[in-house]
Every structure is written in C-alpha cells, then in structure tokens.
Amino acid sequence: MTPRRSDVAIIGAGMAGASLAAEIGGRATLLLIEAEAHPGYHATGRSAAFWSESYGGPLVQPLTTASGGFLRDPPAGFHESSFLRPRGAISLVEAGEEAALEAMQREFAASGITLERLGRAELERHIPGLRPGWQSGLAEPSCSDIDVAALHGAYLKAARRLGAELVVDAPVTAIHRLPSGWRLETRQGPIEAEVVVNAAGAWADSVAAMAGLRPIGIQPYRRTIVQLRVDPPVPAELPLVIDALGRFYFKPEAGRLWLSPHDETACAACDAAAEEYDVALAIDRLQRVVDWRIERIEHKWAGLRSFAPDRLPVYGYAESAPGFFWCAGQGGFGIQTAPAAAKLAAGLLLREAPDPMVAQIDPSPYLATRFTN
Incomplete structure (x- = not known):
C-alpha cells in the first residue's frame, strides 16, 4: 500500500x-x-x-496562568464564547493540619496567584453542611470550570x-x-x-x-469520578472543594455533584473503569466532610492521568x-x-x-x- x-x-x-x-x-x-x-x-x-492556577504545583503554574487569557477570551474565529465559567476553589484542612495551608501559601508566594485564608465562619458560608473539625481553608477565587x-x-x-x-x-x-x-x-x-x-x-x-x-x-494512573444526587441539592454557587492533603475533591455539575477520592492508582495503559472500592472510598470521604444525604449514584467513571517521573x-x-x-x-x-x-x-x-x-x-x-x- x-x-x-x-x-x-x-x-x-x-x-x-x-x-x-x-x-x-x-x-x-x-x-x-x-x-x-x-x-x-x-x-x-x-x-x-476545572482550571486552577495552583493545581499541579509551582512549575506547572506558569503554563496554567499563561493559558488563562486565551481560555477566558478566545481569539476571533477560534470560538465564539469563553471556555471558562467562574467557580472559585477552597482547599480545606482539618484541625491540626494547618501546616499544609501554610506550605501552599509559601509555595505560591511569588506566583501572583490570589490565595485567601479562610476561617470556620467563612467556610460555612461557602460550604453548607460542613461538619465540625474542618476549621481552615484557602480560597482561590480565580478557579473556573472549563468546557x-x-x-x-x-x-x-x-x-x-x-x-x-x-x-x-x-x-x-x-x-x-x-x-x-x-x-x-x-x-x-x-x-x-x-x-x-x-x-x-x-x-x-x-x-x-x-x-x-x-x-x-511515563506512568498512567487511574483517577475516579462519581456523579451523585444529594439532598439538599448541590448549590449552583458551591466552589470546587479540595482537600489540601489530597484525599478528595468535589464540585457541582449541572445540578449534580462530581466527587473524586483524588486517587492515583498506577496501572497499565488501558480503557480505565471505576473500581467499586474507589467509589466507596470517595463517598466515605465526602460524608466525613459534609452532612448531605446521598440519594443516588448516577454515574461513575475513571480516566488516565500520565506523569513523567x-x-x-x-x-x-x-x-x-x-x-x-x-x-x-x-x-x-x-x-x-x-x-x-x-x-x-x-x-x-x-x-x-x-x-x-x-x-x-x-x-x-x-x-x-x-x-x-
């Protein structure tokens, strides 16, 4: 041929x-x-x-920040509207884990990223049903959803x-x-x-x-996402909520909740699928953070994230x-x-x-x- x-x-x-x-x-x-x-x-x-300038660490941040203007306001002829929708993010820690927030602030001190320290009262305003024990957080106002x-x-x-x-x-x-x-x-x-x-x-x-x-x-890792229906319904204005120690994140999506246990399971390159253990782990971690009732698991999936050493x-x-x-x-x-x-x-x-x-x-x-x- x-x-x-x-x-x-x-x-x-x-x-x-x-x-x-x-x-x-x-x-x-x-x-x-x-x-x-x-x-x-x-x-x-x-x-x-989601688009988060702090995600990936300080050596990835320059690429993320430089991409922001293009994503917010695409060039004429490329796309008719913004790829970003304001969301905001909050990185949480439990009492006694505040050093993780301080380390994050030091890590990005020279980056120009706005990271605002939040106390318990401010967290409650942003995250309804937040359980006791979660006392501190860092807000990242620039975080956005990506289409x-x-x-x-x-x-x-x-x-x-x-x-x-x-x-x-x-x-x-x-x-x-x-x-x-x-x-x-x-x-x-x-x-x-x-x-x-x-x-x-x-x-x-x-x-x-x-x-x-x-x-x-370059190693592939499996990452799990679960789509849930919860009660009370997920507020549309809920920020992306991330555990500063890497144990979970969740965000609203079209009236539902997208939840991950922030897993990174090394695997072969494949058509990844969610494992029941990781789904259960994600739900257990969510229930330790908020008092929402889970009505239904509507969808679950996994994707591959591939990292160099x-x-x-x-x-x-x-x-x-x-x-x-x-x-x-x-x-x-x-x-x-x-x-x-x-x-x-x-x-x-x-x-x-x-x-x-x-x-x-x-x-x-x-x-x-x-x-x-």
Whole structure:
C-alpha cells in the first residue's frame, strides 16, 4: 500500500495532540493519528473540568496562568464564547493540619496567584453542611470550570481548517526509522513523515519503544469520578472543594455533584473503569466532610492521568532520535495548560521563537532532553 506522506505525524488526537496540531497547522503538512474511533476518549473526555492556577504545583503554574487569557477570551474565529465559567476553589484542612495551608501559601508566594485564608465562619458560608473539625481553608477565587468538549472540539476544528488531516481508528503497530524521517504502520495503512510527535498520553512510552527509544518512565494512573444526587441539592454557587492533603475533591455539575477520592492508582495503559472500592472510598470521604444525604449514584467513571517521573510535562526532540518529538506527561493539568503548552511545544518543534504568550516562560523544566533518550 502506498503510504500517506506529511511533514509531521502526530500520534494521539486528545487535547495535547489536537492543540499542537492547531498551532502548527498551515506551517507544515500534518496528519493527526488517533487509535480510537473518536478523539479524546481516554483522558480528555473524562476530565473533572476545572482550571486552577495552583493545581499541579509551582512549575506547572506558569503554563496554567499563561493559558488563562486565551481560555477566558478566545481569539476571533477560534470560538465564539469563553471556555471558562467562574467557580472559585477552597482547599480545606482539618484541625491540626494547618501546616499544609501554610506550605501552599509559601509555595505560591511569588506566583501572583490570589490565595485567601479562610476561617470556620467563612467556610460555612461557602460550604453548607460542613461538619465540625474542618476549621481552615484557602480560597482561590480565580478557579473556573472549563468546557473541555468545546475546547477540544475547537482545536480539532482549527487544525482541520489549517489543513491537518485526522485519521481515526488507526492504532500505530510499528515505527521504522527511514533515512529522511519515519514510517508508521497503522490499521489505516502506512504513514511516512519527517517528524513524529508522540502525543499518545498513557501510551507514550509504548510509542517511544516502538521507535527504538528508551522509555522515559511515563506512568498512567487511574483517577475516579462519581456523579451523585444529594439532598439538599448541590448549590449552583458551591466552589470546587479540595482537600489540601489530597484525599478528595468535589464540585457541582449541572445540578449534580462530581466527587473524586483524588486517587492515583498506577496501572497499565488501558480503557480505565471505576473500581467499586474507589467509589466507596470517595463517598466515605465526602460524608466525613459534609452532612448531605446521598440519594443516588448516577454515574461513575475513571480516566488516565500520565506523569513523567518528575511529574512535569515532556516537550521537545529526543536527543538520540532526530525527528522524534515528545508531547506527553501532562498528568491531570493537560487541559488547563493546553493553550500555552501547545504554543511552547510548537515553537520547539518548528525551531521558532516562542509565541508572545509563552515568551516569558522558561521551557527548560519541560524539555525531553532532561531525560536520556
């Protein structure tokens, strides 16, 4: 079969691959290759959908903050309305755990993020039914909900408008080095490209191994979400409520409650499903925080979050394999950082000056060359 040819072949059409395709479209011929029948099936489509500048830590925060303006006010022609809806967030601790809040304040002291210390009376105003023992919190007023489906769809539409071709139901089964690029074997036939972008999410190390590279150590983790109907009904203005020690988070969504036990269970790359233990754990933790009655579990699901060993994203060319570009390891913050991350990665891939959105961001913590590959 005659191979399809392009300048760049991106493996993975989730948020990472779609946003990068939209950034480089029009400047290179491009094939966007997706293993599933629908892009964004494993991680992008299962996100808890919030934008929080503190989420991911201080080295991820510059990418999140830089993405905020784009998400709040998208460029003309990209999307007709904001992807963000104000929500606010509160990080909680129980009595005796206040050191976690103090550490968080120190960690982000130089970031410019507004973090407001709250006492018990203020917590009660924001979180009805809060049980005794939860005495302190930090409010993050800038936290917002993200319309993930709209953002992902807008990136895919922009990529196609700029000439990218989306190839679905095309898992990559082999990768061969050519004198002038790469050859990919897929279910939809062979593809040849000068540059291969590894945006395969949980499968990123497997893709690297097929190309003859030593895997970085990108590990998928299962994250559980449960949708509940509770009594009294969830207030629409309830903030995102996060345990500062990482034991739960919950937020309202269309009149229901989305709840997670904040689990990170190492697993193989797969079509993740919620485990009954994690669902029960989430509910137990919620009932220790608020006195709401759970009327029904309406839905439960799990998604994959994939981290490099240092829990920072991985962008850039591999040293040992010219033309192999990493765009992986976005963990649980790939959606909230997508606009800035895509612009940063596009500059590295095309070897161009950085876009003004990311010109002040030091890319060195994210470069693939920090690993031997």
